[in-house]
Amino acid sequence: MxxxxxxxxxxxxxxxxxxxxxxxxxxxxxxxxxxxxxxxxxxxxxxxxxxxxxxxxxxxADKIDLFRAVIEAEHAALAAAIADATVAPVDAIASLIDGGAAYLAAMNAPGRRRLLLVEAPAVLGQAEARAMDARYARASLADGVRVAQAAGALPALPEAVLTDLLDALFDRAAEAELDAQEKYLAVIQALLQGLARGLS
Known part of the structure; x- marks a missing residue:
């Protein structure tokens, strides 16, 4: 055999x-x-x-093309973390805060703050770095603002402007030292709640 x-x-x-x-x-x-x-x-x-x-x-194609792919992957990871945190929101404002907390936690992955907040704008330019962010974390934030406004939880302010301001606040919080980030998040929450109270 x-x-x-x-x-x-x-x-x-x-x-x-x-x-x-x-x-x-x-x-x-x-x-x-x-x-x-x-x-x-x-x-x-x-x-x-x-x-x-x-x-x-x-x-x-070259080193910058590889760098661009690295940055894209970092943005995708951020967006996934935000999506996981906001899958079952209690209310629209809570969803924005939960998403913001998830964003800050994900930004604290080793090296991510340097890659996204320092290297990406310097290497790709502000315009491309912002355009990439707009497809991921900022898009999640814009969705949250849109949902909150539709639910009457936030006033009918210009959506893009409100999203830009919140985006800047969360980025500033991400730049802060770890022990200060909770304070930034608390202030952002107070600002959102203040906007919500202004409707009543």
Whole structure:
């Protein structure tokens, strides 16, 4: 009786590509967060990722394209954290505060404040950095403001202006030291509640 020799099928090319891309993003994120964009070279990234320079340029056009992908992933993680925190809000104002608290907690992930608040505007420019934020955390905030206004929990002020002001307040809170962030959140909550009381 002949023994059947099982041949392992080669790992699908798509899986290899995904693994390489993940390795590059993980390595680049750590280096950009620790040393900044300017002080991080592509040789550092490929060495940390354990891939070739050719692999980097197969997946990303250049270093700034890789940086952009890192920042996009950080924004996506922020938006996911906010969505998880506001899945079953008690009321519209509570939802905004819960979302803000989740935003601050997620921003405290190692390196994230530097990446999003310092490196992204400096490297991509204010316009692109804001446009990217507008697709993620700011979009969640805008939805919360819209829901609160529709429910009559916030006055019918210009939605975009109110969202911009709240966005700036939450970003300022994110820049603060950890032990001061709760104070910022309490003040933002008081401001929102004051706006709500103005309706009664």
């Amino acid at each position: 002949q023994e059947k020799i099982r041949k392992r099928s080669p790992r699908p090319q798509a899986d290899r590509r995904a693994a390489t891309q993940t390795a590059l993003l993980t390595a680049a994120r750590a280096l950009f967060a620790d040393h900044g964009y300017a002080a991080t070279g592509t040789p550092d990234i490929v060495a940390a990722a354990g891939v070739t320079r050719g692999a980097l340029y197969h997946h990303f």
